[in-house]
C-alpha cells in the first residue's frame with residue numbers, strides 16, 4: 001500500500017489552474033432571474049448531456065434546459081417540472097426545477113457510485129431472440145433475471161420467423177410455451193415478412209420500451225421497421241456539429257408514430273450483462289418462488305446438493321427441468337457464487 005504524499009506548492013497551483021480552466025470551459029450557463037421565467041410546466045426528459053437536458057414540453061416542443069443544482073439525479077425518461085425562459089436568444093431556453101417520482105429506474109453498475117441510473121419510467125423490456133444467431137434460452141433466462149431485478153415487465157420476442165423451418169419451429173415453440181406457462185408474454189415477428197409487426201406495434205403503443213438481446217438478433221432492424229424516420233434523424237443530428245457525439249452514446253427517448261416510446265443507447269443495450277448475485281438469479285426465476293428457503297441446507301447451491309427443494313420440484317415436474325438446468329448453468333457461470341462484474345474488476 002503506498003502512502004499518500006503531501007502535494008507540493010507547484011502541484012497545488014496546477015490543480016487550481018486546471019479547475020479554473022474547467023470552469024471557464026463549461027458550457028453556457030444562463031443565470032435566470034425568477035422574473036425571466038414562465039410558469040412551471042410538466043415535461044419529459046428526451047436526453048441528458050452533462051449540465052443540460054432536452055425536455056419535451058406537453059405541446060411537443062423540444063427545449064434545451066439548464067438543470068437546477070438541487071436536482072440530484074436526472075436521466076432520459078424522467079418526468080419533470082421545468083420553466084421556459086421568456087428570453088429566446090439563448091441556445092438554452094429553460095430550467096429544470098424538479099423531478100417527479102420515478103415509476104421505475106434502469107441503473108448500471110458504476111465503479112464510483114455503486115450504481116448509476118441511465119433511464120427512468122421504462123414500462124416494458126422486450127427481450128429479442130431469433131433463430132440466427134441460434135435460439136438460446138439461457139440468454140433469454142439471463143435477460144429475464146435482469147428484467148425481474150428492475151421490476152419492469154419483460155416480453156419475449158422471437159424475431160426472424162421467416163427463417164423457421166418445420167423442425168426448428170416445433171422445438172422453439174415448445175420452449176416458448178414454457179415461458180407462456182410461467183406467465184410471460186411471447187410475440188413472434190419478422191422484419192422480412194412483416195409477420196407479427198402489427199401485433200408488436202399494438203404491444204408497444206401504451207408503453208415506454210427498450211429492446212435488449214444478443215448481437216445480431218435484429219434489434220436495429222426492428223427499430224428501423226418501426227421508425228423508418230429515425231435513421232434519417234440520427235444522421236441529421238450527427239452532422240449538426242457539437243451535438244453528434246452525444247446522440248451516439250447517451251440514452252434518448254423516441255416516439256413511435258403509432259403510439260408508445262422507445263429508449264435506446266449503447267449502454268442500455270448492455271443491459272443483462274451486468275453482474276448478478278445468486279440471490280438475484282433465484283429471484284429472477286419467478287416460478288421458483290414457492291421453493292425459496294425450502295432446501296435442507298441454507299447454503300444450498302442447488303447443483304446436486306442433498307435435500308435441494310428445487311431439484312425435487314424439477315423431478316416432480318412442478319418446475320420445468322429445462323428452466324432448472326438453465327438456472328443451474330447461470331449460477332455456475334457467476335464463478336464460485338461470488339459477485340462478478342466487468343465494471344468492478
Ligand SMILES: Nc1nc2c(ncn2[C@@H]2O[C@H](COP(=O)(O)OP(=O)(O)OP(=O)(O)O)[C@@H](O)[C@H]2O)c(=O)[nH]1
Pocket residue numbers: 159160161162163189190191192193213214215216217218219220221222
Ligand atoms: N431473415 C431475416 N433477417 C433479419 C430479420 N431482422 C433482421 N435480420 C438481419 O439480421 C442481421 C442483424 O440485424 P441487426 O438489426 O443488425 O441486429 P442487432 O440485434 O441490432 O445487432 P447489434 O447491433 O449487434 O446488437 C441483419 O443482417 C439483418 O438484416 C428478419 O426478420 N428476418
Ligand SMILES: [Zn+2]
Pocket residue numbers: 295300301302303305307308309310311
Ligand atoms: Zn437447493
